[in-house]
């Protein structure tokens with residue numbers, strides 16, 4: 001069967017494993033999920049289970065960047081769902097770096113709203129499950145994908161012809177060294193605000209083609225932020241340094257790091273320098289080692305791909321208009337093997353994995369298998385959490401995710417976010433997001449160029 005048209009059709013785990021074997025992919029699956037109920041220890045902190053929610057932008061903030069009632073409800077539901085860690089969606093550190101007019105943004109002016117927001121989420125978790133989830137704020141600059149007024153206003157690291165096939169940019173969009181230097185302190189401010197708001201940690205985000213991630217592949221950029229490994233990682237490292245000032249026994253600085261972009265050198269990071277898209281994680285390993293040993297970072301989440309260009313690498317899927325040539329199981333294998341390869345370099349660090357949702361009702365045994373085999377310490381679930389915010393409690397209580405509530409990787413949550421509409425699961429929460437999706441379909445004409453799922 002042609003790989004790109006193959007839908008998820010596995011009635012048993014054995015069938016899925018057999019297909020993976022045919023494709024030359026070896027995936028870890030446990031016999032049961034009991035390991036996921038074990039705590040994760042990082043520094044003096046204990047997360048009561050190994051399940052977490054991945055950052056999922058909702059495009060549902062108020063115009064000033066404060067959470068709306070939708071946003072609050074989304075996170076309250078997630079807290080009730082029982083995951084020990086909620087890794088919040090991208091929250092912009094500056095107005096011009098917002099991905100939309102309705103992307104969350106934390107500032108001195110709306111700090112009080114965020115205090116209420118974090119308190120409500122923790123209270124909901126505590127009441128439902130006896131613990132408050134560990135809340136990590138993802139501090140981001142959308143860079144090339146900035147749309148502060150719902151129109152593209154890219155701020156780029158360098159001219160990238162591969163990325164620019166999907167979204168136009170010109171030389172005037174290139175961020176100056178002075179601009180980048182100024183952002184270093186903004187990450188420090190974001191950490192201070194996050195801490196005051198009641199988040200437990202801040203993530204200096206460097207993944208998925210956004211500004212810091214794009215700098216990792218700025219091989220040909222002149223000046224302080226391009227060329228050498230040291231220069232290309234300068235903004236991330238200095239952002240981490242600026243944020244570290246606010247660390248204490250509880251509040252941590254962490255990073256969601258993209259290890260591999262899936263686009264050929266010199267227009268992507270983490271690839272062999274032979275024009276192919278084969279991963280080469282040498283620099284990702286160097287960077288994670290450095291973040292741990294020189295910057296004292298003890299927790300990291302690893303991911304891959306650029307969802308605007310190599311969507312299937314970031315989040316394997318099998319439905320929607322733009323089907324990749326690659327079988328999703330190959331993407332799942334690349335992700336977990338890459339994470340495990342980096343984790344072996346930093347055995348003392350706590351490493352969270354990404355992108356289990358394509359596996360539907362087998363995502364739980366997969367996560368447990370990856371933990372048992374030492375590939376990860378915990379897993380962040382993305383689209384699954386939109387489809388079924390209770391997935392963690394189902395696993396912890398029943399031993400398995402409810403197969404009737406799993407994500408079907410239809411890609412419509414991604415379509416909505418690209419259209420700057422509030423997003424969530426169109427399939428499982430049709431009443432709410434089906435309406436937004438209908439509007440999206442009707443208004444399609446006026447939307448930005450890229451609607452990949």
Ligand SMILES: Cc1cc2nc3c(=O)[nH]c(=O)nc-3n(C[C@H](O)[C@H](O)[C@H](O)COP(=O)(O)O)c2cc1C
Pocket residue numbers: 054055056057058088089090138207208256303314315316354355356357358380381382383384413414417423
């Ligand atoms: C609608 C949508 C919004 C997302 N927003 C973010 C985000 O704000 N920050 C981030 O790092 N990743 C974001 N992601 C990527 C997810 O966190 C996750 O890495 C990806 O969906 C793969 O995990 P999954 O297979 O469990 O869905 C988003 C993905 C989707 C579909």
